[in-house]
Amino acid sequence: MLIERPPYLYRKLFLGSVWQLPEEEPCVYITFDDGPNAATTPRLLRLLDQLHIPATFFCVGDNVRRYPEHYRDILAAGHTVGNHTYHHIRGLSLPASAYMADVQLAAELIHSRLFRPPHGRLTPTQLSALRTAGYRIIMFDVVTRDYNPRLTPDNVFRIATRYARNGSLIVFHDSPKAAPRMFDALPRVVTHLRAAGYTFRSLEMP
Numbered sequence: 001m002l003i004e005r006p007p008y009l010y011r012k013l014f015l016g017s018v019w020q021l022p023e024e025e026p027c028v029y030i031t032f033d034d035g036p037n038a039a040t041t042p043r044l045l046r047l048l049d050q051l052h053i054p055a056t057f058f059c060v061g062d063n064v065r066r067y068p069e070h071y072r073d074i075l076a077a078g079h080t081v082g083n084h085t086y087h088h089i090r091g092l093s094l095p096a097s098a099y100m101a102d103v104q105l106a107a108e109l110i111h112s113r114l115f116r117p118p119h120g121r122l123t124p125t126q127l128s129a130l131r132t133a134g135y136r137i138i139m140f141d142v143v144t145r146d147y148n149p150r151l152t153p154d155n156v157f158r159i160a161t162r163y164a165r166n167g168s169l170i171v172f173h174d175s176p177k178a179a180p181r182m183f184d185a186l187p188r189v190v191t192h193l194r195a196a197g198y199t200f201r202s203l204e205m206p
Contacts, residue, residue, distance in 0.1 A: 004143055005163045006120065014127060017137035021167040026198045028168045030190075031056045031140070033084055033116065035174030036063055036070035040182075044174055045077050047183065051190050054202035055079050057174060058116040058138070061086030061106030071109075080202040082114030082138060083107055091117050096125040100133065113206045114138050136206045141168040146178040146185065153184035160189040164198070 011019050021029065035041050035057055048055055057074050059081055064071045074081060086106040091099060103115065115135040122130070122137075130137060142163045146156045160170055170189075172182050190200070 003145060004159050005141065006139070006143070011139070014122065014137065014139060016131065017127075017139045018169070019139045020141040020165075020169060023167045026166050026196070027201055028164055028166075028170055028193060028198050029056060029201055029203060030170055030172065030186075031058060031116075031138075031203075032172050032174040033058045033118075034063070034088065034178075035059055036067045036074060037175065038067055038070065039176045040174055040179050041067070041070040042073065043183070045073055045079075047186065048079070049077065051187060053190055053200045055200075056082060056114070056138075056203045058082040058084040058114070059106075059110055060084050060088045061102075061109050062088075064106075064109040068109075078202075080112075080114070080205060081110055082112050082116055082203070083110045083135070084116055085118055088118045090119055091122040091126050094126075096123065096129045099126045100129050103130070103133075103135075114203060116140075134206075138169065138203065140171045141165070142170040144170065144172050144182075144185070144189075146181040147173050147175070148181075149177070151181060153181045153188075156181045156185035157188050157192075160185065161192050164189075164193060166198075 086102045116138045144160045
């Protein structure tokens, strides 16, 4: 529970960050961290097209450098992108100046003011620096844990469908590590939530 849906007190540490969006009609936001890459991004884009789902991709700058064609494919498909740092760094391990240097390096390739910190971790000074630089901090309401090899696709499906609620930002991963669970669970999650009356949106660029 503490991982799948971050608790209220943890969210209070990041005031002004977005964890869940208010929506008048039942709606969720499917997001993907850590891409792009050659192993999963093309297949994922085809799947999203088949499901008629818009998504938001929080991309790692070094992956954009390595796979620019797949990054362009994400944009061409109409999905939204956000900054996920250049080296997928842990926020607690660096001073704010070094952290922001990594973010800005990614920003040279990812032209977006949406930002999601890897692992959802930031120090207060990093958070303040990001806001000063004009970033909108996007956290998450549901973590599917598709990255965990000890879970099955059914586990991931149950996490996503149990904790999803109106306005949820749901995290999957565009990575080879998550692929065995993500590709199996995602279509079933979409089908389940759609049958429950939810629609799907991507985040708007600020």
